[in-house]
Structures are given as C-alpha cells and as structure tokens.
Amino acid sequence: xxxxxxxxxxxxxxxxxxxxxxxxxxxxxxxxxxxxxxxxxxxxxxxxxxxxxxxxxxxxxxxxxxxxxxxxxxxxxxxxxxxxxxxxxxxxxxxxxxxxxxxxxxxxxxxxxxxxxxxxxxxxxxxxxxxxxxx
Amino acid sequence: xxxxxxxxxxxxxxxxxxxxxxxxxxxxxxxxxxxxxxxxxxxxxxxxxxxxxxxxxxx
Numbered sequence: 479x480x481x482x483x484x485x486x487x488x489x490x491x492x493x494x495x496x497x498x499x500x501x502x503x504x505x506x507x508x509x510x511x512x513x514x515x516x517x518x519x520x521x522x523x524x525x526x527x528x529x530x531x532x533x534x535x536x537x538x539x540x541x542x543x544x545x546x547x548x549x550x551x552x553x554x555x556x557x558x559x560x561x562x563x564x565x566x567x568x569x570x571x572x573x574x575x576x577x578x579x580x581x582x583x584x585x586x587x588x589x590x591x592x593x594x595x596x597x598x599x600x601x602x603x604x605x606x607x608x609x610x611x612x613x
Numbered sequence: 614x615x616x617x618x619x620x621x622x623x624x625x626x627x628x629x630x631x632x633x634x635x636x637x638x639x640x641x642x643x644x645x646x647x648x649x650x651x652x653x654x655x656x657x658x659x660x661x662x663x664x665x666x667x668x669x670x671x672x
Binding site: 481498504508510535539541543546550556558560561562565567568574576577578581585588591592594596599 | 615616617619621622624625627629630632633635639640642647650652653655661
C-alpha cells in the first residue's frame, strides 16, 4: 500500500461554511454533496415555497461519475516517504468542500448549482418608486 | 495496463488559495481514487425580465 507522510508547516483559514471540512489525518472515505439554488430576485414578497429543488431538472438527473473499474495495475514506490509543504493560507472553504492533510482511500464529490435571475422591467421599476399603478 | 510510479522528493513552498468551493477538493497527501462531478445550469428561461406573475403556492 502506497502512502506517504505529509508534513505541513502551518494552515490558516478565515472562513469555513456550508458543511465544509478541514481534516488533519488519514481517512478511508470522503463523500461530499452540495445542491445550490441561487435566486437573484427583486421583489417585496417571497413565497416560502416559491422555489423548490424538484422543479429543476438539474437536481433530478442522475449523477455522472467517471468509472474506476479500469483494468490497470498501479505500482508505487516511495524512496522519499514525505510530502513537505510550507505555510498554507486559505481565505474561504465553502459548500461541502474538503481541505485535508493526510492520506485518503476513496473520494467522491458532487456539486449541482442552478442560477435564476428575475429582474424587473425599467418602467415597472419607476412605477414602484412613484408608488402609482398607472398603466 | 501497467502503471509504475516512483515518488522521489516532493517539497512545496507556501500555498495561497482564495477559495475552495462547490464540493471542491484540496488535499496534501496520497489518495487511491477520486471521482468528481459538477453540474451548473442557468438556462435562458431562468433569466426572467418582469413583470412577475406569482406562482401558485404548492401544497
């Protein structure tokens, strides 16, 4: 089994949000998944159930992942058993991302993002500002 | 297929990263398999220029 020892001088990070992970040490599996519905809308009232994941096909289609059953015979030898890294500076880790130091067995990560923009028309915008409903 | 790897010295200086996002991966170490999948969608019908018609509330 190939595995080297990772030597990192330091890690600094400012923000870690939305189910992201910083891991120091080995692990067997990483399985990350994120689904994002990004709505940009200018409106006074938001209906709580106006947008649902099930309304968008990107969240329903099956996951495409590359196959890992290719018939090849890997052989590794490590004359130098260390991975040396200096200082690591990260500003943000977000949406089920992973930052790790150490050896990992298998990794599977998935991300689905849907963007929606709803922009009012110019004349509609001025109507709202004047507070009149003239047509 | 035979695949032979010899890992000699691996020495990296400082690393600066702005962001790791959307199920991305930054790893210092060895790994056996990695499978990454990403889908991003912003179709024409998702760009709506008013007027707004409120959708019927769903039960």
